[in-house]
Amino acid sequence: MLSSLNIELEGKIEKSRNDLLGSLFQGFIMENIDTDYADTLHVSTLHPYSQYVTMTDDKIIWTLNTLNAEAKEKIADKIKKMEKVNIKYKEKEYKIVSTKEKSISYKDLVKENYLKDGSRRLKVSFLTPTSFKQDGRYVIFPTVRLIFQSLMLKFDKSSSDMEVFGKDILETFESYTEITMYKLRSTYFHLDGTKIPSFIGDITITIKGPAQLVNLANLLLKFGTYSGVGIKTGIGMGGTAFE
Amino acid sequence: MLSSLNIELEGKIEKSRNDLLGSLFQGFIMENIDTDYADTLHVSTLHPYSQYVTMTDDKIIWTLNTLNAEAKEKIADKIKKMEKVNIKYKEKEYKIVSTKEKSISYKDLVKENYLKDGSRRLKVSFLTPTSFKQDGRYVIFPTVRLIFQSLMLKFDKSSSDMEVFGKDILETFESYTEITMYKLRSTYFHLDGTKIPSFIGDITITIKGPAQLVNLANLLLKFGTYSGVGIKTGIGMGGTAFE
Missing domain, CATH: 3.30.70.1900 (Alpha-Beta Plaits)
Structure with missing residues (x-):
C-alpha cells in the first residue's frame, strides 16, 4: 500500500532555506518511531518512505509518503497523532494545523x-x-x-x-x-x-x-x-x- | 574583422512574437543589399553574419553582427544608413532611432x-x-x-x-x-x-x-x-x- 500524509504546519521558516527542514524532519521522524524499526530502516536498503517540505501561499506543507503498510503504521500513523514537530536546530517548533491522508493499494x-x-x-x-x-x-x-x-x-x-x-x-x-x-x-x-x-x-x-x-x-x-x-x-x- | 551593429527601433511589436521579426528582418536585409552579394550569400556556406531582435525596457533592439570586413561593408554599412525598416508582413515599419557600432579584429x-x-x-x-x-x-x-x-x-x-x-x-x-x-x-x-x-x-x-x-x-x-x-x-x- 502507498500512502501520502500531508501535514500543514504553522511556524517560522526561512523561505529560501526550506530544504534545511528536510533533514531536520527526518531526524524528528527517527526520534519518534520505535527504536527497533528505526534500526531496521538504518540497515535496510528499502527506504520505504519519502518526505519533503513545500511552501504554498505562505503555508508550510510537509508531505510524508510511505511505500508499504508497515511504514505507514510505524511512521505516518505515529506522526499523525502528534500535535507539533519539534526540531533541535535553533530549538524551533511547528504546530501541526491539519493533516490530510490518501492511500492506494499497489x-x-x-x-x-x-x-x-x-x-x-x-x-x-x-x-x-x-x-x-x-x-x-x-x-x-x-x-x-x-x-x-x-x-x-x-x-x-x-x-x-x-x-x-x-x-x-x-x-x-x-x-x-x-x-x-x-x-x-x-x-x-x-x-x-x-x-x-x-x-x-x-x-x-x-x-x-x-x-x-x-x-x-x-x-x-x-x-x-x-x-x-x-x-x-x-x-x-x-x-x-x-x- | 568582427562587427556588431545595435539598432534601436521604434514601432509596434507583439511582445510574445518578437521571434517573427528575425526572419522578416532577414528578408529586409536581402532586399537592401547588392543583388550580386545576396546571390553569393545564398550559395555560400560561410554565413558571414548573424542577427536577432531583443526587447529591453520596451525598447526594440536589432543586433546585426558581421563576421568579416566584406559583410560589414555590404550589409551593416548599408542598413546603418537607412532611416527605417519596412517589412512586408502586415505592412509594418520600424523607425531607426539610433545605432551603435563596435568592431574588433580577429x-x-x-x-x-x-x-x-x-x-x-x-x-x-x-x-x-x-x-x-x-x-x-x-x-x-x-x-x-x-x-x-x-x-x-x-x-x-x-x-x-x-x-x-x-x-x-x-x-x-x-x-x-x-x-x-x-x-x-x-x-x-x-x-x-x-x-x-x-x-x-x-x-x-x-x-x-x-x-x-x-x-x-x-x-x-x-x-x-x-x-x-x-x-x-x-x-x-x-x-x-x-x-
Whole structure:
C-alpha cells in the first residue's frame, strides 16, 4: 500500500532555506518511531518512505509518503497523532494545523494507471531539489533515462508483486520518450554543511511507441509522487507532482 | 574583422512574437543589399553574419553582427544608413532611432581572450531561442559539446588565420568543462508556419584543466556573441551574451 500524509504546519521558516527542514524532519521522524524499526530502516536498503517540505501561499506543507503498510503504521500513523514537530536546530517548533491522508493499494495503482490507456504527454513537476548520481557525479539535468531508471529501481524495491526494471525497457524508454518542454533551474540542496547540486522545475515528457510503454510511464510517474525521484528522497529531495 | 551593429527601433511589436521579426528582418536585409552579394550569400556556406531582435525596457533592439570586413561593408554599412525598416508582413515599419557600432579584429579578439588568463566560470545567456541539430533531431538542452562544437565550426569558417576545431579538443572540452548552474526553459522559434523546438535562458560553464583550454573557451564564447550559437543564427536564433 502507498500512502501520502500531508501535514500543514504553522511556524517560522526561512523561505529560501526550506530544504534545511528536510533533514531536520527526518531526524524528528527517527526520534519518534520505535527504536527497533528505526534500526531496521538504518540497515535496510528499502527506504520505504519519502518526505519533503513545500511552501504554498505562505503555508508550510510537509508531505510524508510511505511505500508499504508497515511504514505507514510505524511512521505516518505515529506522526499523525502528534500535535507539533519539534526540531533541535535553533530549538524551533511547528504546530501541526491539519493533516490530510490518501492511500492506494499497489493493485489499484496498477489498475488505474497500467491497465488503461494513459496520456502520451506527461507533465512532471520537481517540487524540491532533485538530483541523480551517475559515475560518481551529480547530474543536474533530468533525462528520460535517469528518471525512469530511478523510478523502476524504486518501484521494484517497494512492490513485491511486479517487477519492471530491465535494461531493454530502459533503452525502449530512451528511444520512444522525450522531454519536449521544460522550465528548470539548477539549485543546491543544503545538507550537513554541504551543498548537493540539483535542479527544480517542470518538464513535459512526450511518449511515442506502444500503449504498453505509455501506460508503464504513467504508472511509474504516479508511483514517483509517493517514492520521489533520484537521490536522498528520505531527507527532502526529489519530491514530485504528476498530472 | 568582427562587427556588431545595435539598432534601436521604434514601432509596434507583439511582445510574445518578437521571434517573427528575425526572419522578416532577414528578408529586409536581402532586399537592401547588392543583388550580386545576396546571390553569393545564398550559395555560400560561410554565413558571414548573424542577427536577432531583443526587447529591453520596451525598447526594440536589432543586433546585426558581421563576421568579416566584406559583410560589414555590404550589409551593416548599408542598413546603418537607412532611416527605417519596412517589412512586408502586415505592412509594418520600424523607425531607426539610433545605432551603435563596435568592431574588433580577429587578431585583437585572440589577443584579448586567448593570450591572457581567462575566467574559469563563464556565464552565457541565450538571448533568443537557441537550438542544435543532432542526428536529424532538434536538441533543446544545451551541452558543453554542442555549444563548443558549434562555435568551433563557425570560428573556423569565419577566421582565415586560425583553426581550432578538432575531435580531440572537443573531447577535452567534454572532460574538463561542465554546466554548473542554469536557468533555462524550452520555447519555439516561429518560422514560415513551423515551430522550431529551442531553448532560452542562462547557463554558467565551469572549466577545469589547462589554462589553454580555459582561454580557448573564453575566445570561442566571445566570438559567439558575434556569430551566435547553434542553428539559424542568420534569421534570429542563437543570439548570445557572455560575461
